[in-house]
Structures are given as C-alpha cells and as structure tokens.
Amino acid sequence: MVKNYLKLGSKLKQGTELPFVVEKHSSPLYRKLGTVELRLQENKIKNIKLAIKHLDGLIIDPGEIFSLWHHVGITSKKHGYTSGLTLRSGVPSEGIGGGLCQLSNLLFWMFLHIDVEILERHHHSVDVFPDSGRTIPFGSGATIFSNYLDLCVKNISSHPLQISLRVSDSHVEGRILSDAAAQKKYHIAERNHAFIKHGNDWFRYNELYRDEELVVVNFAPVKYEVTTKYLADLGYEWIEI
Secondary structure: OOOOHHHHOOOOOEOOOOOEEEEEEEEEOOOOOOOOOHHHHHHHHHHHHHHHHHHOOEEEOOOOEEEHHHHHOOOOHHHOOOEEEEEEOOEEEEEEOOOOHHHHHHHHHHHHOEOEEEEEOEOOOOEOOOOOOOOOOOOOOOEOEOOOEOOEEEEOOOOOEEEEEEEOOOEEEEEEEEOOOOOOEOOEEEEEEEEEEEOOEEEEEEEEEEOOEEEEEEEEEEOOOOOHHHHHHHOOOEEEO
16 A cells, blocks of 8 residues: 555654663674675665664654654655665666665564564565575565555554664664663564475465464565575475475
C-alpha cells in the first residue's frame, strides 16, 4: 500500500541519550556479494551515514509510532545521496540512496526483541547472495523503498525507547535505549530452516518465532548456485520435491 510519510503527523524528537541499553546489534559494512562492485558498498556507507543523522537519538514515547521514511525523508542527489546497491526484481542493481536496507534490517532485528508492535514491515522476496558470516536467521530483515515500502513500529511499552546508531570503521552499530533497565524482551528463534530443490530450482524456507508467536514465514527463490556440498559445509538441511 502506498503511504505518504507526510501524513504521519509530527516527527519524533531527537533527545539526550537515555541511560540504559535494552537491545543492541551490529552489522558489517562490507560483505562478500558476488560480483557487486566495491564502489556500491562504499557509496552505501555514505548513504547510511546521511540517513543516520535523521534517526540517531529519536525518542519513541509510549504510544508513539516510528516510521523510517517519515524521518529519513527523500533520498535524492539534492539531499546528498549517491548511487548504492539496490535490488530490482531480485537482481543486484544500483540506484540513488541504495543500501539503506542494511539500516532497516538492523532496526527491525532490534525491534523484534523489544516491546513494540510491528505495524509495517516487508520481507525480501528472494535469496540473492550466498551466506557469508551470517549471525542472524535468513529472512529476518526488512526491505524498504522510498515512500512505498516502510518500516513502522509502535511503542507499546510503558517507557520511552530511543534509537542510537553509529558507523564505525567496520560496522553499523545500533542500540535501543530507555530510561529503565528492566524491559520486556522477546527471544527470537528460527525453526524449520531448509533448502528445497524442485526440478532445477532451489528455494529457501524458514519460520521466525517471537517467543512462541510465529511472526515471519519466508519462502524465497535462491538466485545463486547451490550445491549439496555448499549446504553440507554450512550444516544446512535440504529436501527434494
């Protein structure tokens, strides 16, 4: 559904850093991405740094809604963004503002663990690149597209939640802060992960649970070469149908 971020009302305010860390995660800036040019990964970092200026320090008070695009705004050349890595119909490409999905992936993974309601989140429809140093389950990210696919959450806790983001030499680092240490937390577990071969095609399936609640089901075509040796080396199960 097309949703204009200008209709969400007043923006959240950036405030002084709250004292307690309730969730944190980091994501490497450089990955093994097949034949993707290094230039696009470097430009992605520039775009992420620009977007972080609008997100770092935002405080989501109880009952308030956070929308990524409502705060990042328009990712155009005019606003300093450059051509970074994007996906078009599951194929690596490039576009102005490309690479910000790494930021939405990071935020979504942290939001899953804390007391927020996920109002809008869109999953990646294909498995594009082989796993390289994976630390979180497949399909646990959130794809975004300016003013069309957003990441929105509502703070349903009784405490303010603050987004803290920074870029180090090697990682995007995120934290969710609050004014109290004791917060409701969720355990995220992957179940029934497997690769499925159907004819000459491969697919990838898994389920993500937030405690005992099923929150994400992924079934995606695999766009890279898959061999049984690759799967065995990673300890992944596969079936043929």
